Amino acid sequence: MNILITGAAGYIGSHVVKQLLESKKHNITVIDSFKTGFKETIKTLQSFGSFKFIEQDLSQWDEVESILKKYQFDTVIHFAASLLVGESVENPLKYYVNNTCNTANLVNLCNKYGVKKFIFSSTAAVYGEPSSNKMPLVETEFTSPINPYGNSKLMSEQIIKDAASANKEFKYVILRYFNVAGAEESLSIGECHDPETHLIPLVVQTALGKRNKIFIFGDDYDTFDGTCIRDYIHVDDLASAHISALEYLEKKNSEVFNCGYGHGFSVKEVIDMIKKVSGVDFKVEVSSRREGDPAILIADNKKILKETNWKPKHDNLEFICKTALEWEKKR
Ligand code: UDP
Numbered sequence: 063m064n065i066l067i068t069g070a071a072g073y074i075g076s077h078v079v080k081q082l083l084e085s086k087k088h089n090i091t092v093i094d095s096f097k098t099g100f101k102e103t104i105k106t107l108q109s110f111g112s113f114k115f116i117e118q119d120l121s122q123w124d125e126v127e128s129i130l131k132k133y134q135f136d137t138v139i140h141f142a143a144s145l146l147v148g149e150s151v152e153n154p155l156k157y158y159v160n161n162t163c164n165t166a167n168l169v170n171l172c173n174k175y176g177v178k179k180f181i182f183s184s185t186a187a188v189y190g191e192p193s194s195n196k197m198p199l200v201e202t203e204f205t206s207p208i209n210p211y212g213n214s215k216l217m218s219e220q221i222i223k224d225a226a227s228a229n230k231e232f233k234y235v236i237l238r239y240f241n242v243a244g245a246e247e248s249l250s251i252g253e254c255h256d257p258e259t260h261l262i263p264l265v266v267q268t269a270l271g272k273r274n275k276i277f278i279f280g281d282d283y284d285t286f287d288g289t290c291i292r293d294y295i296h297v298d299d300l301a302s303a304h305i306s307a308l309e310y311l312e313k314k315n316s317e318v319f320n321c322g323y324g325h326g327f328s329v330k331e332v333i334d335m336i337k338k339v340s341g342v343d344f345k346v347e348v349s350s351r352r353e354g355d356p357a358i359l360i361a362d363n364k365k366i367l368k369e370t371n372w373k374p375k376h377d378n379l380e381f382i383c384k385t386a387l388e389w390e391k392k393r
Pocket residue numbers: 241259260261262264276277278279280290291292329352355
C-alpha cells in the first residue's frame with residue numbers, strides 16, 4: 063500500500079512508522095511540521111527502513127493538496143494534532159483550527175484524490191467525564207467531551223463519518239486511545255512532550271531526580287485507594303492496533319474502536335510500580351483534584367479484539383513502567 067502518515071515525528075506516530083517499516087510491506091511517506099515532533103525521531107526511523115519525508119504543516123492547505131495530488135496515496139494515517147487539554151481550554155481556536163479544520167481539509171483532499179482508507183487518532187476524551195458505573199466504556203457510550211481538545215477530536219470523528227457516508231469508496235477506522243505509555247523495547251524512540259503533563263513520564267522523571275516530587279491530583283475519589291484509575295496501554299500495542307486497523311480495512315467496513323486493555327491501575331499503584339522498577343523511594347505529595355479528571359476510565363476492548371487481528375503483547379504495568387524509565391534514562 064501507498065501510505066501517508068501525518069505527525070510521524072510524534073510519540074505514537076513514530077512507533078507506528080517503525081512497525082510499518084519493519085513489516086516491509088508498504089510504500090511510506092511521512093509528513094511532520096516539527097512543531098511538537100522531533101527531527102531526531104525521523105533520523106532514527108530512517109535506520110529501520112526507507113521512506114519519504116516531507117516537512118509540512120497541515121495548515122498549509124495548498125502544499126498539502128500538492129502532496130496528495132502528486133503521490134496518489136491509497137491510505138492516510140492521521141496523527142498530527144495539538145494534544146494539551148489545559149492549553150485547549152486557554153486557546154480553543156488553536157485546537158479547532160489545528161485539529162478539526164486541518165482534519166476536514168485532509169479528509170476533503172483524500173476524497174478529491176481517491177484515498178480509500180483513513181485511520182484516525184482519537185481519544186477517550188470524547189467520552190468526557192463518564193460515571194464510574196459505565197466502566198468499562200463501550201464505543202457506543204454517550205460522547206460528551208468536557209474540553210476543546212475532546213471536542214476538536216469528536217468533531218473530526220463526525221467529519222470523517224459524514225464523508226464516508228457520502229462516499230462509499232472512502233472507509234475509516236477511528237481509534238480512541240486510552241492512556242498510552244512506555245517505549246519500544248530497543249529504546250530507539252519514546253515519549254518526549256514539552257511540556258510533559260502525563261503521569262508515567264512525570265513519575266519516572268521524579269525517580270530519576272529530574273523533578274523533586276510528584277503530586278497526586280486528589281486522593282478522595284471513589285476508588286479502592288482514593289486515586290484515579292486509568293487504562294494504561296503500552297505504545298507498541300497501541301501502534302500495532304493501527305497495523306490491525308489497516309488490515310481490517312482491506313476486507314471490512316468503517317468502524318470505531320477503543321484501544322486499551324480493559325482494566326486499570328490507580329495513580330498510587332503506578333507510583334508504587336515506578337518505585338519498584340527504579341529502586342528509588344522519591345517524594346510523593348497529595349494535592350487537590352485536577353479539573354475534569356473522571357475517577358475511572360477503562361476501555362471495553364472487546365470490539366477491537368473480536369473484529370480485528372489485534373493481539374496486545376504488553377498488558378503489564380511493570381513492563382510499561384520499566385520501558386518508560388529506561389527511555390527517560392537514555393534520552
Ligand atoms: N496525575 C497525577 N499527577 C500528575 C499527573 C497526572 O496524579 O502529575 C493523574 C491524573 O489526575 C489522572 C492520571 O494521573 O488521574 C493520568 O493522568 P494523565 O495526565 O497521564 O492522563 P489523562 O488520564 O489525563 O489522559
